[in-house]
Amino acid sequence: MAEQLQQQLENTFVGKPWYGQPINTLIAECNWTAAFAMLPGAAHSIAHLVLHMMAWTEEVTSRLNGSTAAEPARGDWPEPGEASEQNWNALVTDLDEANSNLVKALQAFSNDQWNNLIDDTRGVFEPRPTYQEMVKGLIEHQIYHTGQIALLNRINHVS
Numbered sequence: 001m002a003e004q005l006q007q008q009l010e011n012t013f014v015g016k017p018w019y020g021q022p023i024n025t026l027i028a029e030c031n032w033t034a035a036f037a038m039l040p041g042a043a044h045s046i047a048h049l050v051l052h053m054m055a056w057t058e059e060v061t062s063r064l065n066g067s068t069a070a071e072p073a074r075g076d077w078p079e080p081g082e083a084s085e086q087n088w089n090a091l092v093t094d095l096d097e098a099n100s101n102l103v104k105a106l107q108a109f110s111n112d113q114w115n116n117l118i119d120d121t122r123g124v125f126e127p128r129p130t131y132q133e134m135v136k137g138l139i140e141h142q143i144y145h146t147g148q149i150a151l152l153n154r155i156n157h158v159s
Contacts, residue, residue: 001111001114002106008139023149030153032089039156045152047080047088054094056141058098060138
């Protein structure tokens, strides 16, 4: 199971997904001014989306490493901070590192645990998802926000 999930995750981030460009390519095409731009009517900037994706990647990694489910340590929608090229480069690097850490957690996760329910004492989600469902859900989450990034980046280049 880990190999299949790892392949899907890597395809989403650096591969050749059927729906278009992977996350890393889209982010590389985005300059820092576009990343922090708040377009009229948009709820989030590209930098917000990248941080949100990173926060949930870190949370899923934490759960795979044995932690009880919680909101991401960074928060669900962390503020991206100062709009600067240095900050944008750090966000891109941090997302890449979060993805690398997730792949390591996938590889280390025991095959006999994929169908176990996640450890979640919050009582928010019933029924609780399995670890396999959680990782698949994260992949879907990342694809969804990748689409938003693609649209925002395209609008930024047209505007």
